[in-house]
Amino acid sequence: MAKTGIALILALSVVVVPAGSALSEIKSGSEFLSPELRRQQADETRNPAFFWVEQGRELFSRRPAPDAQACIACHVDPQQKLRGAATRYPQVDAATGKLLNLEGRIEQCRVERQKQPAFGYESPELLSMTAYLASLSRGLPMQVKTDGAANPFFEAGRAFFERRQGQLNLSCQQCHDGLVGQKLRGDTISHGAGTGYPAYRLEWNDVGSLHRRLRACSLGVRATQFDYGSAEYLALELYLAGRAKGLPVETPGLRR
Amino acid sequence: MSFNARITMPAQAKAGEIVEIRVLTRHVMDRGGQSDGKGGTVPRKILNRLTATYAGEPIFRFDMHTGVSANPFVSFTTRAVATGDIVFEWREDGGATYTRTARLTVT
Numbered sequence: 001m002a003k004t005g006i007a008l009i010l011a012l013s014v015v016v017v018p019a020g021s022a023l024s025e026i027k028s029g030s031e032f033l034s035p036e037l038r039r040q041q042a043d044e045t046r047n048p049a050f051f052w053v054e055q056g057r058e059l060f061s062r063r064p065a066p067d068a069q070a071c072i073a074c075h076v077d078p079q080q081k082l083r084g085a086a087t088r089y090p091q092v093d094a095a096t097g098k099l100l101n102l103e104g105r106i107e108q109c110r111v112e113r114q115k116q117p118a119f120g121y122e123s124p125e126l127l128s129m130t131a132y133l134a135s136l137s138r139g140l141p142m143q144v145k146t147d148g149a150a151n152p153f154f155e156a157g158r159a160f161f162e163r164r165q166g167q168l169n170l171s172c173q174q175c176h177d178g179l180v181g182q183k184l185r186g187d188t189i190s191h192g193a194g195t196g197y198p199a200y201r202l203e204w205n206d207v208g209s210l211h212r213r214l215r216a217c218s219l220g221v222r223a224t225q226f227d228y229g230s231a232e233y234l235a236l237e238l239y240l241a242g243r244a245k246g247l248p249v250e251t252p253g254l255r256r
Numbered sequence: 257m258s259f260n261a262r263i264t265m266p267a268q269a270k271a272g273e274i275v276e277i278r279v280l281t282r283h284v285m286d287r288g289g290q291s292d293g294k295g296g297t298v299p300r301k302i303l304n305r306l307t308a309t310y311a312g313e314p315i316f317r318f319d320m321h322t323g324v325s326a327n328p329f330v331s332f333t334t335r336a337v338a339t340g341d342i343v344f345e346w347r348e349d350g351g352a353t354y355t356r357t358a359r360l361t362v363t
Contacts, residue, residue: 045264048327051282054260205284205326 028247029196029255032181032188041196041254049131049200049252052124052207056132059125064116071109078136086137086249090238092149099153099234102130103209121228127207131198134251142195142249146242157239160232166223172236187256193244194237196253203256210237213255259283261356263344268361269336275360277316278331279306279344287322305347306330310360311340336362 030038040046061072075082090101093108100108106129107118119126146154161172175184176192183189197210204212211228214236218225226232260282269275281303288300300322308316315334334342339362346354 045262045278046280046329048280048282048329050262051260051280051327202325 026191026193026243026247027180028193028244028250029190030250030253032190033254033256037254037256041250047200047252047254049198049207049254052128052131052198052200053135053252054132055124056128056130056135059129060132064110064114068114068116071114074113078133082133082136084137084140086134086251087140087143089144090153090234090241091145092153097149099150099231099238101210101229101234101237102133103211104229104234106130106133122209122212127198127209130209131207131252134198134249137249138251139248141246142241142244144238144241144245146238146245150238153235153238154242156231157235157237157242160236161239166218166221168221168223170221172217191243192240193247194240195244195247196250196255198251199253199255201255207252210240259346259348259354261344261346261354263356263358265342265358265360267359268363271336271338271362273336274333275336276331276333277308277342277358278329280327280329281306281346282327283346283348285320285322285324285326285328299349301349303328303346303348306344307347308332308334308342308344310334310342311338315342336360338362 030041033041044050059071060075060078061070063070072078086102089105090099092098093100093105098104103121103126106126107121110116111118119129144150161176164171164174172192175189179189180191181188194210194213197213198207199213200207201213209228211230211233214233215225215228262280264278264280266275283303285302286298286300287302288298290298292298302320302322302324304320306316306318306320307314316332318330320328340360342358342360344356344358348354
């Protein structure tokens, strides 16, 4: 009896954590959607997230205050000059040594250069700006730096991904590497690639950031929900972006 | 940015042709009923009706209730008869209305 028990545990651990997950097989979240939803994501006339992109484009070219410059005054011709910018985030800010994602970079620019109050994480304005800037890189492969100064953050993200946490004592890896393609409630477990975010989630009826999605994941395993823009989620975002290297940016995505 | 609309339809059509009109709307469609924190409840605030007129004639009406999701999408067809404006009007709870116009040129 005890022997069977041990064999069962061994078998389970093999299923749950496959040795050396093949990073080349990481698939985008949209691969797990129905064909109908995939078509809706690609269709600007039916994907509601494009309203946020449109709002972001407006904010980008409008002066935030009469005495402040619009983003477009420095970033001339964003369609060309900022194409591909989002594929390199999160990245380490050379001046401060901090890890910044796209949201963080926008806020930094707004506070330090435009001298305006920060939008605040998850505000409609910041979501719109992020969605707009990321949408400029639509179709381009993710190519974040995970070596050099970014390496400690990447490793911290990996450690977070592999660490069991919460009352359910699950690590991200157990589901998002080991059980990909299987069902969890009504949905299919994906690889956890964040290439569509900020995305319109049908569950939210709204556009939300990757950190909002990560908070939902943390809640799901009854673990600590970290703050928007927290160091833990930033490191995890970098690790997920590193895992998704080569996958095209899909922002604004549509997710269930 | 509480309301916005994206209307997709061909700019031109041949007389007698059937054209598809797609309307995607940005609206939170708040069905209300939540606590407002002061002992009361938040009133319902949804778009309750979308109407479309083509060259002055009503061609489409869509009554929406609380079961309709946020940012509703609807598509319908009409027959191109004459060059004219298609006027879309949304009616919101509380009496506000929003209007968008698209022109259809019939050749």
